[in-house]
Amino acid sequence: MTGPLTLDMVAGKMKDFGVTEQVRRNRIRITTTPDTVHDTIRTVQAMFGFDRLITISAVDNSRTLELVYHLTGPHRMVVSIAVELPRDLPAISTVSDILPPAAIYERQIHDLFGIVFPGHPGLARIVLNEDWPDNEYPLRKDWKPNPDTFYGGIKGEKI
Amino acid sequence: MTVPAAGLSQRLVNWARLKSPWITVYNSGACNACDIEIIACLMPRFDIERFGILVKGSPRHADILIVTGHVTLKQASRLRRVWEQMPEPKYVIAMGACGASGGVFHGLYHMMDSVDKVIPIDVYVAGCPPRPDEIINAVVTCLNLLKEDAAHGGKEWRKKAVPGTSMDTKTSRVIP
Numbered sequence: 001m002t003g004p005l006t007l008d009m010v011a012g013k014m015k016d017f018g019v020t021e022q023v024r025r026n027r028i029r030i031t032t033t034p035d036t037v038h039d040t041i042r043t044v045q046a047m048f049g050f051d052r053l054i055t056i057s058a059v060d061n062s063r064t065l066e067l068v069y070h071l072t073g074p075h076r077m078v079v080s081i082a083v084e085l086p087r088d089l090p091a092i093s094t095v096s097d098i099l100p101p102a103a104i105y106e107r108q109i110h111d112l113f114g115i116v117f118p119g120h121p122g123l124a125r126i127v128l129n130e131d132w133p134d135n136e137y138p139l140r141k142d143w144k145p146n147p148d149t150f151y152g153g154i155k156g157e158k159i
Numbered sequence: 160m161t162v163p164a165a166g167l168s169q170r171l172v173n174w175a176r177l178k179s180p181w182i183t184v185y186n187s188g189a190c191n192a193c194d195i196e197i198i199a200c201l202m203p204r205f206d207i208e209r210f211g212i213l214v215k216g217s218p219r220h221a222d223i224l225i226v227t228g229h230v231t232l233k234q235a236s237r238l239r240r241v242w243e244q245m246p247e248p249k250y251v252i253a254m255g256a257c258g259a260s261g262g263v264f265h266g267l268y269h270m271m272d273s274v275d276k277v278i279p280i281d282v283y284v285a286g287c288p289p290r291p292d293e294i295i296n297a298v299v300t301c302l303n304l305l306k307e308d309a310a311h312g313g314k315e316w317r318k319k320a321v322p323g324t325s326m327d328t329k330t331s332r333v334i335p
Contacts, residue, residue, distance in 0.1 A: 128232075128233070128269065129233035132232070138268045151232060151268070153231075153232035153235035153277075154235045154236060154271065154276065154277055
């Protein structure tokens with residue numbers, strides 16, 4: 001479909017998945033739960049042609065960790081599918097099986113926020129250095145660098 | 160300190176090196192503004208080839224290493240490896256505010272904060288980014304250093320004495 005896509009068209013079909021709201025002129029936000037995000041993406045892909053992933057953003061709102069999947073399509077509307085994850089043991093199943101580019105975003109989110117994506121083909125480090133210590137997630141709000149920890153690079157040495 | 164007189168072949172090499180310094184540029188995590196200024200140097204308006212300066216792709220062919228930008232933790236070991244691959248005598252120019260102190264990125268969680276924590280620096284260029292004429296000036300300053308070092312027989316004469324540290328650059332290695 002290539003015509004204008006309105007909130008009413010989306011909200012009627014997506015009411016099973018969560019709250020749908022129009023946050024901006026071209027952006028529709030669907031707040032859903034971690035269990036249904038897979039079905040939500042499949043549904044917006046099949047019904048409204050939201051078949052391209054723009055990005056996955058991760059937000060630490062200091063209570064929970066929030067993931068927002070931004071998808072777009074030929075009608076130039078953007079749908080933002082938001083889920084909230086608990087801070088302790090945040091895990092959500094990967095969407096890289098239906099959206100292959102999601103795999104690289106999920107690796108980065110795993111690096112910086114420590115969110116685990118079960119089913120991901122290879123959740124290795126991508127942006128942080130290889131010798132970065134485990135269980136240190138620098139973009140979380142409660143993270144502080146420990147002065148006694150060696151975070152990689154080259155140790156202090158006079159040249 | 161007695162400096163041994165350079166033989167004819169060594170003097171010939173020094174002369175040739177001063178007439179045509181080869182440069183390699185290494186981006187250790189910069190925002191690419193410094194790289195754009197270096198590209199502007201290569202273009203006909205500034206045209207650094209009139210000084211015989213040639214930009215080479217490999218550090219193994221280079222006399223001068225220009226490091227653009229701060230050093231991220233991930234780039235630190237790579238930068239050290241690039242520097243170790245350069246043949247002696249090697250000179251390093253740290254470019255911009257980031258190269259000197261980390262610039263606006265100073266103190267971030269993934270930063271080494273300055274290039275001189277990883278490799279020894281000979282010339283700093285100020286600016287964010289430095290203008291191409293300042294880069295050319297830095298390279299010419301570097302060539303004057305090279306000339307003086309050749310007369311003194313090494314870099315040791317301009318090192319400040321720091322008690323309790325090794326003065327020899329050849330012995331500095333990565334501490335695992």
